[in-house]
Structures are given as structure tokens and as C-alpha cells.
Amino acid sequence: MINVTNLHKSFGDVQVLKGISTSFEQGKTNLIIGQSGSGKTVFLKCLLGLFNYTKGSIIYDDQTFTDLSEDEKRNLRSKIGMVFQGSALFDSMTIEENVMFPLRMFTNQSVSEMQDRANFVLKRVNLENAQQKMPSEASGGMQKRVAIARAIVNNPKYLFCDEPNSGLDPKTAIVIDNLIQEITKEYNIVTVINSHDMNSVMEIGEKIVFLKDGEKAWEGTKDTIFRTDNEAVSSFVYSSNLFKKVREMYLRS
């Protein structure tokens, strides 16, 4: 579980996060949603320790992030899997080497053991025949799946995804969403997804945190989001006519 309390982050005089408090539970897909510029990415980077926050606290199970030394932070990070918006695969390595990378860095497994594990997770993301391809030879959807495979290969306790569906067609986006949800249940991990894809919200939003201008404006689930009377959430989530109609049908039924 990750507990966030009164999180503030400023860049110079600009206050980007203004006292966010929330928690992310194990075995659930937690979504952070909000408009561009609402502070989602900064919030995620604070959770990952890539940005130092100005005030507040982040507690990973029993470890307060700010109390940890640099080495302890690095040890904690080795339990974190991250799927970046642009996949962030290492260009100079094959897909198999990319997936094996965390194992090479943090385990003492033999090469064959690492290959077996890499092939297992690649099979899990339906990429069993792409081991020897370079990332530049893979499509956007394949790169995202490789990034997911790399994130889960070392059995992480926490999985973070920054807009995992951006740039993907709707069908592939659903495949990625379902894959993340299945993995969350299968490995019982804390998954936090940064998204502004409304399909993801409706499909896998077991907990949704809505950010507006750096503040938590609403918190709920994919079911309660239909019934919310929060104006900010409604105008964001139901901004398209299609979703307005879906909501009307849901409320009528």
C-alpha cells in the first residue's frame, strides 16, 4: 500500500501540487486522471522519487520515502516497475536483453535462468517470438508490452504506468489495459496508472483519483464516477457526446 499525505510540490514560485492526500491499495488498479497540466505527471514522478517534493509524505508500506538514505531509496526502487509513456526501452539492446536488464542488475541468476524468466514474461505479454528484435523494429503496442514485461520481470511490489495507452489504437489500448489489470491481480501488486484515456477509466478504474489544478478534486471508482455530482469530474469525463449518452443510459438503467 502507498499512503500519500498532504503532498506539495513547487517549481520556483509555481505551486504544482497543493496538498494531495490519498492511498493506493494492493491488488487494485489505481488511476490518476485529470486534464493536461493538472499535475498528474509531477505527482507520479514524486511517487517514484524522480522529483523531490516540497512538503508532505509518501509511505511505501512501512517505509517513509523522505526518511530513506539514497542507497535505501535505490533498494526500494528495485521493487518498483515502471512503464513510461514513451516505453523508454534501451535502444542498444534487443527486446530480450531489455527484459533481462533488471535481472542482470539485481539478481545472481545464470544467463539461462534469466532467459527463461524473460521468455516467460514475454510470453505473458504475447510477445514470445520477438526476443531478438531491436526496439526500433517493434510497433508502439509491442514496445508498450515489452515495457510491461520489463517492469514485471523482477516481481515488483509496485507498478507505475505513465499513460500506457497514449499513441495506441483502441483495440491495442484495451489489450494493454486488460494486461495491466490481470498482472495486478496475478502478482497482487500496487498499480498506479496515470491516464487521460476514458476507456481505461471505465474498464479498469478500481480506484480513481481526479486531479484539478494540482489538487485532488474527487476520488472514487469506475462505478461511482457515473453517479458523481462533482461538476469538475463530470465536465472532464463526460466531455464527449458519446460518454454523455453512456452515462445517461447507465443512470436510466
Place this chain on the structure above:
Amino acid sequence: MNYLHNIGSYFLMIVEMFRKPTKQSVMKNLILKEVEDLVIGSLGIVAFISFFVGGVITIQTALNITSPLIPKYLVGFATRQSVILEFAPTFISVIMAGKVGSFITSSIGTMRVTEQIDALEVMGVNSINYLVFPKMIAMLLYPFVISIAMFLGIIGGMAACVYGGFSTLEDYITGIQLDFIPFHMAYAFIKTLVFAFTLATIPSFHGYYMKGGALEVGKASTVAFVWTSVVIILLNYILTQMLLS
């Protein structure tokens, strides 16, 4: 103030480079790859430039010796001194600032832009150690490159001297053996090692701390080349003052 901030950040990067080292088996492969990219990959251009610049030094020297009282073997002597003391360690290092320096800045800068460095950090890898340390170790072989530059510079001078008809082979060989001071080689290799450290770390600093997109990667490469060259020239002056005067 910005300069001071950058200088401070540079030295902090150097300290960070030695903290939490990457696993030995992984580091060994990284170093071998860097040796191939930075050292072996530079041999061709270094050999080409050294041979012809050695020839030009000889021709310029021979053409400027107009007095019949000056012995012809001084052409070889002047070529040897120019190549060993300045051309090979300093001039080649400035060229390497362009070749190796821009490669280092652009490769690390691209990793920054595409979030690959963030990916390393999130995984708990000391990204500075992972990216910069192997480059520094690989550049310990830089004196080997400079030795080849010295050898080919003198050979190029010999070819230009003999085939250009400026003096005989015997005179040239007498000249390159004349009054040889072994400490000059030590001086050249001390400079080379200091320049090697500069060539590995300054471009890495500019790539690692760059901000922006693809355009900024190009700008960072240019800035890295300028600053690496400036630092090499300044260090050359300081080391020459300290070691030879």
C-alpha cells in the same frame, strides 16, 4: 552564477560516479563496449590526421629553414618535438572532443530525452555510474591512441621529408634521435591522461543534465565540444607551466 552552478554540478557528478557501483559482470561488458566505441572506433581518423599533419609539420619546418648553416637533421628534430609535445596529445584531443565528445553527449542526451535515464533511476540503478564510469575507464586506453598518433606523425613527417626531397632519410632519422629527453614522453602521457578524463566527463555532464528535446541534444553536443576544447587548452597551458618550466 550559472557557470558556478554548472561547475558545482560537474564535481557532484564526479563524486556520484563512484557511489553505488554497478554489478561487476555488467560493468565489464559496458567497459568493453565503450572501448570499442570510443577508442578503437577513433583509430582510423586519428591515424589519417596524424600521418598527414606530421607530413605538413615537416614540410613547413623544412621550408622555413633557409640558412645553409642550419643542419638538415633539424627537420626531423623539430617534427619529433612538435608531434610528441603538442600535436599528438593536444591537437588530437581537441579533434577527439569533436568526435568522441559529441558522440557521448548525443548518446546520453538522447537517453535523457527518451526517459531511458529515468528508467534506470526508477529501477534503482546509479545512472551516472552506469553511463559515465565505463567511459572514463575505457578512456584510460587513450594514451595508446596518442602513441599511435605520435608514431604515425613522425612516419608521415619522414615520408614527406624523403619523398619531398627536403633531406635524406639518414638526416631525418638522426634528427628524430637527437637530444631525446625521456621526460617529454612522460609529460605527453600525463597530459593525455588528464585530457582523457576531460574527454569522458565533460561531454557526459552536458548530455546527462540536458533538458528539452531533439534540438537541445544537438545544442548540447555543440556546447560540450566548445567546453571540452576550452578546458583542454586551459589544462594544456597549466600542465605545461607546471611540468616543463
